[in-house]
Amino acid sequence: MAAGRVQRIPTAALAVAGFVAILVVRPGSPTMTATLTGVLTTGAAVLAAAVWLRAARWATGRAKLALRLLGIAMLGWAAGSATWINGYLTSGIDSATKIPPLAEIIFAVSMLLAPLAMVILFGNKRMFSIRTVLDALLIASALLYVAWAVVLGPLYHARRGSLTLSALAYPLADVVIASLVLILIRDAAPTMRVPARLVGAGVILMCVSDSTYAVLSAEGAYRPGGFGDLGWFLGFAVVAVAAPRRHELAGSAAVDEDESSSFLLPYLPFILALGTAGVLFVVKGGQIEPTLYVISTVLVILVVVRQLIVLRDNRALTDQLEKAVEDLKYRAYHDPLTGLANREKFMETVEHALAPAAGAQIAVLYIDLDGFKPINDTFGHATGDHTLTVVAERLNRAARESDIVARLGGDEFAVLLPDLHYAPDAHSVAQRIQSSLDQDIDIDGEPVRVGASIGVAYGRAGRIGLGELLRNADVAMYAAKVQGRRRTVAFEPHLLSKRPLGHVS
Numbered sequence: 001m002a003a004g005r006v007q008r009i010p011t012a013a014l015a016v017a018g019f020v021a022i023l024v025v026r027p028g029s030p031t032m033t034a035t036l037t038g039v040l041t042t043g044a045a046v047l048a049a050a051v052w053l054r055a056a057r058w059a060t061g062r063a064k065l066a067l068r069l070l071g072i073a074m075l076g077w078a079a080g081s082a083t084w085i086n087g088y089l090t091s092g093i094d095s096a097t098k099i100p101p102l103a104e105i106i107f108a109v110s111m112l113l114a115p116l117a118m119v120i121l122f123g124n125k126r127m128f129s130i131r132t133v134l135d136a137l138l139i140a141s142a143l144l145y146v147a148w149a150v151v152l153g154p155l156y157h158a159r160r161g162s163l164t165l166s167a168l169a170y171p172l173a174d175v176v177i178a179s180l181v182l183i184l185i186r187d188a189a190p191t192m193r194v195p196a197r198l199v200g201a202g203v204i205l206m207c208v209s210d211s212t213y214a215v216l217s218a219e220g221a222y223r224p225g226g227f228g229d230l231g232w233f234l235g236f237a238v239v240a241v242a243a244p245r246r247h248e249l250a251g252s253a254a255v256d257e258d259e260s261s262s263f264l265l266p267y268l269p270f271i272l273a274l275g276t277a278g279v280l281f282v283v284k285g286g287q288i289e290p291t292l293y294v295i296s297t298v299l300v301i302l303v304v305v306r307q308l309i310v311l312r313d314n315r316a317l318t319d320q321l322e323k324a325v326e327d328l329k330y331r332a333y334h335d336p337l338t339g340l341a342n343r344e345k346f347m348e349t350v351e352h353a354l355a356p357a358a359g360a361q362i363a364v365l366y367i368d369l370d371g372f373k374p375i376n377d378t379f380g381h382a383t384g385d386h387t388l389t390v391v392a393e394r395l396n397r398a399a400r401e402s403d404i405v406a407r408l409g410g411d412e413f414a415v416l417l418p419d420l421h422y423a424p425d426a427h428s429v430a431q432r433i434q435s436s437l438d439q440d441i442d443i444d445g446e447p448v449r450v451g452a453s454i455g456v457a458y459g460r461a462g463r464i465g466l467g468e469l470l471r472n473a474d475v476a477m478y479a480a481k482v483q484g485r486r487r488t489v490a491f492e493p494h495l496l497s498k499r500p501l502g503h504v505s
Contacts, residue, residue, distance in 0.1 A: 005194075005241055008051075012237045015044065019233050023226070031089070034225035038085040041229065042078045044236035048202075049074035051243040058246040066121035067244075069113050070199075074239065076110035077206075081232075088224060111173060114203060115180050122188040122196045131309050132183060135266040138302045140179035142269030145295045146276050147175055151215055153291060170214040174207035186265050191248045198242030206235035266306070273299060335407040337385055338392035346406035346414055347466065353418045354469065356462040360419045363426035363458050366473035367395070367433065369411040370451035370485040375443070383443055387450065390441050398432035400425075414473070423458060430454045430488040451486035453477055458491070 019040050026033045053071035056064050083103040099107070152171055181200040188196035209231030216222035277296060280288070288296075333345035341349070353362045369391065376384035388411065395405045395413060404416040415433075417426050433452060440447035455477030459469040476491040483489065 005243075005245065008241045012241050015040070016234060016237055019230065023230065026225070030223065030225060034223075035085065035089065037225045037229055037233070038081060041233045041236065042081040042085070044233055044240065045074050045078035045081060048236045048240035048243075049078065051240050055243045055245075055249070059249045062120050063249055066117045069117035069120065070239075073110045073113035073117060074236065076106050076113065077232075077236070080104075080106035080110065111177065115177050118181065118184050118196075118199065118203070122184040122192060124187055124189070131306065131313070132187070134302060134306045134309060136179050136183050138266045138299070138306060139182055139269045140175055141295055141299045141302060142273040143175045143178060144172070145273040145292060145299065146269075147171060147211070148295065149276050149280055149292055151211070153289060155215055155218055157289075171211040174211050178204050178207050182265065191250070192244060195242045195244040195248060199239050202235040202238035202242060204235075205231040205238065207231075209235070270299060270303060338389050338407050340392050340396075340413070341404055341406035343406065343408045346404065346408065346416065347470075349404050350416055350469065351466045353416065354459060354461050354464065354466055361421075361423070361458060361460045363417040363420050363423070363456060364469055364473040365415040365417070365426065365430055365433070366455040366457070366470070366477040367413040367415070367452050368477055368481065369413075370453055370481075372411040372450050375448055375450065379443055379448075386443070387441055387448070391437065391450065394436040394439075395433060398436050399429055403429065420458070426456050426458070427488065427490070430456060434486070434488065453480035453485050454488040455480055456488060456490040 019037065022033060022036050022040070027036070049071045052067050052074060056067035056071065059067050080103040083100055083106065087100045087103070181203050185193075185196045185200040209228060212228040212231065213222055216228060222228070273296075277288075277292070280292070333342060333348075334340065335342045350362075350364065353360070372384070372387065375387055388407070391413070392405070392407065395415065399405050399415055400417065402418060404418070406414050406416075408414055415429065417429060420426060433454065437450060437452050440449050455473045455475065457469055457472035457476055459472075472491040475495050476489045479495050480487050480489040489495075
C-alpha cells in the first residue's frame with residue numbers, strides 16, 4: 001500500500017472514532033447532534049475532494065479528467081450536505097426528511113459524476129464486452145432481488161397508498177451504482193486495484209446510507225444524526241484514503257488479462273439472491289410475489305445466457321490453443337524460409353521408415369547445390385534466400401507425392417523416398433530434380449542458374465541404421481562433387497575409401 005495512503009489511515013480512523021462517539025453520546029439536543037454529524041460529514045467530503053483534486057496534478061489525459069470529476073463529485077456532496085444542514089437548522093429538525101430542491105439537484109449530479117469518474121479512471125476495453133454487460137446486469141438483478149425482498153417490497157406493499165416508485169429512486173439508483181462499482185473494481189488495472197477497491201467501498205457505503213435514508217423517510221422515521229448517517233461519513237473517509245499516488249497512476253493504462261480471480265464475482269450476488277429466495281419460500285409457504293417472480297425469471301435468463309457466452313469463449317480459446325500448438329509443431333519441424341521439413345523432422349521421418357516393423361525399402365537423396373555461393377556473394381543474402389525458395393519449389397514439384405523433401409541447412413537438401421518398390425524410381429526423381437534446376441532463375445531481370453550434386457543411398461528397414469544410411473548418401477553426394485558436379489551418384493561401398501576424413505555432415 002502506498003506510503004501516503006498509510007499515513008492517512010490513522011487520521012481517518014480517529015475521525016471515524018470521533019463520529020461514532022458523537023452518535024453514541026449524543027451531546028446536547030438532537031439538533032446539536034445532527035449539526036455536529038452533518039458538519040463532520042461535510043468536512044469529510046471536502047477533504048476527499050481536496051486529496052483527489054491534488055492527485056490530479058500528477059495525472060495526464062483521461063486519468064486527470066477522472067480525478068477532477070471525482071473531486072468535483074465530492075465537492076457536490078459537500079455542498080448538498082451543507083444546503084441540507086442549513087435547511088433543517090432554519091426550518092426545524094422535523095423537516096430533515098424533505099431534502100431542499102437545490103440539494104436534491106446537487107446530490108443527483110454528484111451521483112452521476114462519481115460513477116462516470118470511476119468508469120473513466122478504472123474502466124478498460126473489457127468493460128464493453130458482452131460478458132461484462134451481462135455480469136453487470138446479473139449483479140444488478142441479484143442485488144435488486146435482495147433489496148426488494150428484504151426492504152423495498154415490504155415497504156412498498158405496506159404503504160401502497162402513499163409510497164410511489166419515485167420515492168424509491170435512491171435505492172434503485174444505488175443498486176445500479178453498486179453493480180457498476182463491483183465491475184470496475186474487478187477490471188481495474190493491477191496498479192490501481194487498491195484505489196479502486198477503496199473508492200468502490202466508499203461509494204457503496206454512501207449508497208447504503210442513501211437507501212437507509214429513503215426507507216426511513218418513507219416510514220416517517222428518519223432523524224438526522226442517527227447511525228444511518230454513518231455510511232456517508234465512512235464513505236467519504238474511505239474515498240479520501242483511496243486517492244491514488246503518482247506511481248499508481250503511471251500504470252493505470254495497463255490491462256490485467258487474468259480473469260481467474262474475478263470469474264465468480266457475478267455469481268456471489270446470485271447466490272445471495274438464491275439464498276434469500278429459499279428463505280422467503282419457507283417463510284411464506286411457497287408464495288412468491290409477482291415482482292420477485294419477474295426479477296428471478298430475469299436472473300435465470302441472464303445466468304443461462306452468460307453460461308452460453310462462457311462456453312462460446314471457452315470454445316474459441318480452445319481453438320486458439322489448438323492452432324497455437326499446431327503452429328508450434330509446424331515451426332519445430334519446418335524450415336522457416338522454404339517451408340520444407342527441417343533436419344529434425346527429416347531425421348525423425350527416416351528413422352521411422354527404418355523401423356523393423358515397416359520392412360520396406362527406402363531411398364535417400366542427399367542434395368548439395370552447385371553455384372549457389374557466387375549468387376549469394378554477388379547479389380546478397382536476400383537474393384540468396386529467394387534462390388533457395390525457388391529451388392525448394394522445384395524440388396517439391398520433382399518429388400513424388402509420398403516423398404519428404406527437407407532443407408538440412410544452408411544450401412543442403414534431402415529427399416526421402418519411402419516404400420520404394422522399384423529402385424530406379426529414386427534415379428528418376430533425381431533426374432527430374434536435375435532437369436528442373438537446369439532452368440534459369442530470374443534475378444532482377446538477370447538469369448542465373450544453380451545445379452545440384454546428388455547422392456543416392458538405399459536401405460531396408462531392419463537392415464541399416466539411420467546414421468549409416470545418411471552417411472552413405474552423403475558419401476555418394478561427395479563423389480558427385482568430385483566427378484564434376486551437377487550429377488547424380490548412387491552409393492557403392494568402394495566410395496567409402498575415397499571419402500575425406502570428417503567430410504560427412
